[in-house]
Amino acid sequence: MTSSKPGADDGEQSLAAICVRALLDRHDVPRHKHSTLTAAVLGLSYSHAHRKVQKDSTWSLEELQRMAEFFGETLSQLVSQGDADAPRTAVLLAGSARVPCQVWLEPEPKPAQPGSLVAIGAGSEWVVMPAGDNPPAHAFGIRLLVLQGDAQTARRIAVLDDKRDTTDSLVDALAASGFEATPFYTAQDLADAVRARPFDGYLIDWIIGNDDSRALIAGIREGDPRCPIGLLTGEFDTGRAQANEVAEAVRRYKLMFFEKPLRLPIISAQLTQAFSPR
CATH class of the missing domain: 3.40.50.2300 (Response regulator)
Known part of the structure; x- marks a missing residue:
């Protein structure tokens, strides 16, 4: 994700911070608490954590792993937020049914029309559901949804x-x-x-x-x-x-x-x- 050597590529550093901020956003951590929570998870000073969140300090793979695990996600799921073209394994909630599916998401969360389908990161998986009257700010629009038959989803x-x-x-x-x-x-x-x-x-x-x-x-x-x-x-x-x-x-x-x-x-x-x- 990013090099630990001086002069590491700024694009890589930016992607790491973007992925972490997306992680924090979809778990409803207020923006003003991003640096505080990052400091607590990684055992860093507030100023060091703030630099990481603001993209001008490098991230190690171990640090990204700890951030992902804190929210019950995998490192690959955290990193995949930077790749809008990658399909996500998800569960479509339709009444009492839970239908396995894959979704291709819009690059960024944005307001959705009530009744449209949106995808929301929930712990280690994605959930697809109708947006409702007040969709959460971290809901992603769906470009493509593919159902995966009638296989049962584990409880x-x-x-x-x-x-x-x-x-x-x-x-x-x-x-x-x-x-x-x-x-x-x-x-x-x-x-x-x-x-x-x-x-x-x-x-x-x-x-x-x-x-x-x-x-x-x-x-x-x-x-x-x-x-x-x-x-x-x-x-x-x-x-x-x-x-x-x-x-x-x-x-x-x-x-x-x-x-x-x-x-x-x-x-x-x-x-x-x-x-x-x-």
Whole structure:
């Protein structure tokens, strides 16, 4: 993307910064916070991050990778924003249907007419949907859309646990069962992702850090009354989780419950059953 040597090509440096700014824009980071967030992600001073965002400081591939991963994207997806002619793999939302497709986008986001189809970057994928009355500023117009038949799209499951080994094991088990699982290690990261685009289902630890996940679960359930949510905990013996509070959450928010140590095949089976036609 850009050389780390003095005198690196200005066009390459500009493309790197343009791609990063597009990344920040499509994840609804306000322009005035671009440099602050970049500094936090990369561990840089504000002034150094500001120079990067404003194109006069070089970007390493490692830095671009960290920016992409922070928002759940791949490096290739971040870099592809500079290539308007490349097709994007996307999902067309049509009522309750999710249809795999490929889209060729306009070079820059621009206002769209209500009812027209637009593409919006959501985490690690693109979503195609009608623009609505107030389309988001980061929506791209579509030059060409190609549907990819009636293949089923894997259900997207968010997995939240601040113990990384537990989260990663769950993600691997769900992937082996045909789900598209995304790991999260903080409640805020998951809440931000849900605002961008809700998941089909969730597995959430009851205790995250020093707090329970009641408020996060309540917000998810308010937005989707029927999606499967599995509640996890192994803190009854430590006293950090109280059985009566967990039971109340299970009842109130219609949750599945899995006690640690987790039986991963059972979790996968329960999720599969939850998505089966009734």
